[in-house]
Amino acid sequence: MFNSIAKHAIICTKQLSISSHIRCFTRSTVVLKDSDANNNEGWLKKLLVRRIEPTKEQHSRMLSDKEVVYELQTHNVRPDSVDGYIKNYEKVVELCKKTSGIKYELVGSWSVHVGDLDQYVHLWKYKGGYAAIDKTKEILFCNKEFEKLRRECGGYLRSRHLQYMLAFSFWPAIELKSGSNIYEIRSYSLKPGTMIEWGNNWARAINHRRSNDEPFAGFFSQVGRLYNVHHFWCYKNLEVRTQTREAAWRSPGWDECVAYTVPLIKEMQSKILHPTPFSPTQ
Structure with missing residues (x-):
């Protein structure tokens, strides 16, 4: 009986540990995404879209x-x-x-x-x-x-x-x-x-x-x-x-x-x- 209770406690401890790690990972991921959105320098954004420097010129005048x-x-x-x-x-x-x-x-x-x-x-x-x-x-x-x-x-x-x-x-x-x-x-x-x-x-x-x-x-x-x-x-x-x-x-x-x-x-x-x-x- 004691062994059964001990095994159950160990399993619960492991599950809590895994759940805790998942929550930490999730929170870390969100923080990174928020940071990227704030400074507009996310690695995915750099990869997909080239940056255009700000300009006071009308876009239509620059293109046509x-x-x-x-x-x-x-x-x-x-x-x-x-x-x-x-x-x-x-x-x-x-x-x-x-x-x-x-x-x-x-x-x-x-x-x-x-x-x-x-x-x-x-x-x-x-x-x-x-x-x-x-x-x-x-x-x-x-x-x-x-x-x-x-x-x-x-x-x-x-x-x-x-x-x-x-x-x-x-x-x-x-x-x-x-x-x-x-x-x-x-x-x-x-x-x-x-x-x-x-x-x-x-x-x-x-x-x-x-x-x-x-x-x-x-x-x-x-x-x-x-x-x-x-x-x-x-x-x-x-x-x-x-x-x-x-x-x-x-x-x-x-x-x-x-x-x-x-x-x-x-x-x-x-x-x-x-x-x-x-x-x-x-």
């Missing part, structure tokens, strides 16, 4: 030319209204071409073939910054034909979204394509405060993709959904896209750029686009 503002329209069309929508939007494009006093130019117009179906994406350019946007809206909204088309377009839609964006200065200049192509738009939602870090890494990363003809345009949002980045790529077909992306991974340094940008992303998506018949870039 603000004299040209881009507008990204995303329209979700009712499935039974696609034909009417296409005809309507082509009339809008033609009307904008012949309207004097505005610096409003369609760059590209696409339908989504992989991703959100029955969706159309239109990329417009304003020359003259936000003053050009104000003037363009003032002129168009006083145009009765434009207002009629705009109301008619609304009847074809389930929803729509508009963003004003600036182009990354390190991306190649936009060149309109001809022939038969597909486009990919890769959209990223970044963690607030990481846009400069993203730009630093992609200024290097884009060099791994310049040897091919696929970089079309790169933008970051200014008005609309903030901390949004959109990269447009152009390929002949899906097979060429696959080959091009695999080749990038064989390029020394590409994997490092990806490793440094992944921790900056909250959400990302990819869509495959086909140009509409009236798109300036094909």
